Amino acid sequence: MPSTYTERYIAAVAKTLPPQTQDDVRVELQASIADAVDARIDQGDDPADAERAVLADLGDPAALAAGYADRPLHLIGPRYYLTWLRLLKLLLWIVPICVAGAVALGTTISNAPIGEIIGQTVSVGISVIVHLVFWTTLVFAVLERTGADTGAVWNVDMLAEPEASGSGRSDAIASIVMVVILAGAIVWDRLRGFVLADGEALPILNPDLWPWWVAGLFALLAAEAVLAVVVWARGRWSVGAAIVNTALAVLFVSWGLTLLVRGELVNPEFLAFVVEAGGDGFAAGDAGAAEQGGVLRILAVLTGFVIVGISAWDAIDGWRKTRRAARA
Template sequence: MTVTTTLTDRYVWATLRTLPDAKRADIERELRASIEDAMEARLESGADPDEAERAVLLELGDPIRLAAQYAERPLYVIGPSMYPDWIRLLKLLLATVLPIAGLAVGTVQALIGSTIGEIIAEVVLVLLGTTMHLIFWTTLVFWIVERAGSTWQGSGWTLAQLPDLDDGKHVKLSEVIGALGFAALVAVLMIWQQNFSFFTVDGRPLPLLREENWSFWWPYVIVVLALDALVLVAVYGRRRWTYGLVATKAVTNLAFAIPAIWLLLADRVFTSAFLERLDWGTADPHTVLTVIGVLTIGISAVWDVVQNLIRARRARL
């Protein structure tokens, strides 16, 4: 009998993902064989296959603990009993608090008229400080609870905590939602900045983007980003990448990247008043923004194509 259910695959993947690549193949074979043997023993006793699988995985326990055993590394940052809860809480806090803090600080700095350089510096400082505080205080609380002689052995682990399988072949729902949300956000910000800007001149809002491009280029950008997101919707519907979908995604990437880079190089993106408003010392704002924009757009487009080709190849294996 071969165990190939999604639940078992998710458990195996959750165990292997923190192990060194060189050990994963051997450990995966050993772990799957162990699960299979344990299931066969239960099935011979008349157990239901699904229930037998769930019981075996629950007996194996938290994948974080199992991975540590395979890697022969102790979980003593906090203590074996509390470590899984500590690391999960810390990851959750970092993923939720940092984006909110960065956005809030950036918005406040922009509203008080700080330069781009000042905004970036302030955001970086706040993110570094917030990260240090989150790690320190979270660790301190767990340390105090453990050293106080608490009998608490953690919140317990259930199968519902298994992460979704990520085999590199598929598009996650979060990716689709992110792409659709990004396209919508760009459209809203492009329209918003025309009449409501962080920058003002004589009390009037200062648009960042050239108004004449609304005759074609800005609507074109919005449409292309929407089509790019819809390609991910199609991939999600197919449940895997194909070379045809990779080619379609590459076309939408190029349809955005080539005009965007050309507009940047031709100085047809930002308004002259906005560039004059930026005070970066001896650095030319147009040159700096163009270099950053071209590198970001170019690298992102190439990386996206390469990543999607890898996914399509894996889906064919």
């Protein structure tokens, strides 16, 4: 004899429940379904139509069983969602950038072609992002189903101070002071030098950069100071200010990398002094790294990455402050 819809529905609900609760659920469901069907019949519904309507109102038996078993039907619920989201954002801001930067630095030092550098950096960066999202989500999904406590409990002490817009007087003063210090260091390096070799001052920057290349650098520094004053006078960052700040960062990177690639940024006499001061061990190390262009080339690559990194952060910071000011 074929089973009724009610029997099939109850069986579908009970089969995913723990054995010790199945009988109780069967009895409860049988009674509640029968009462609901009788109520519809009393209102004039056909018995078969009444049974189908009641079961349709109860919904998917798997969802009903999850309710009886207190089993979540979501990957990550509200209990863990905010902790998962905050941790994932933090990891995605830090890990892919660090890993991609390390890959780019390593492949550049190994003198790889530019296409290989870009390809490996992008592929590794994407792979890291995928792994971070997958494994972080998997961990929180397991926590959701085991009911483990993450220990993350919100309290009022976690309320952050309002973020500064980066347009205060102290920010403008700090920017101007940094510009003055850097300009003073460049002049000091030219006139007095930071290194003494045989009692004589030895500049680190190439003296041949004077006057025009250094004048260009001073112009960029002056523009940076003017931008800080303008932002302070207006009381907030704007899209225009962020664009100008990004353009100055790009120009600084172009200035530094052009001279670095051409081998004109650092004083050749200073490099010779470094090699001589390092002794035979340094020279041997330089020769041993010949496949990568020598120790001095490796140092040049590191310098280039520092220049790009500082400029990129300055540009990003300007856009962050612009977004913050727009929200405010």
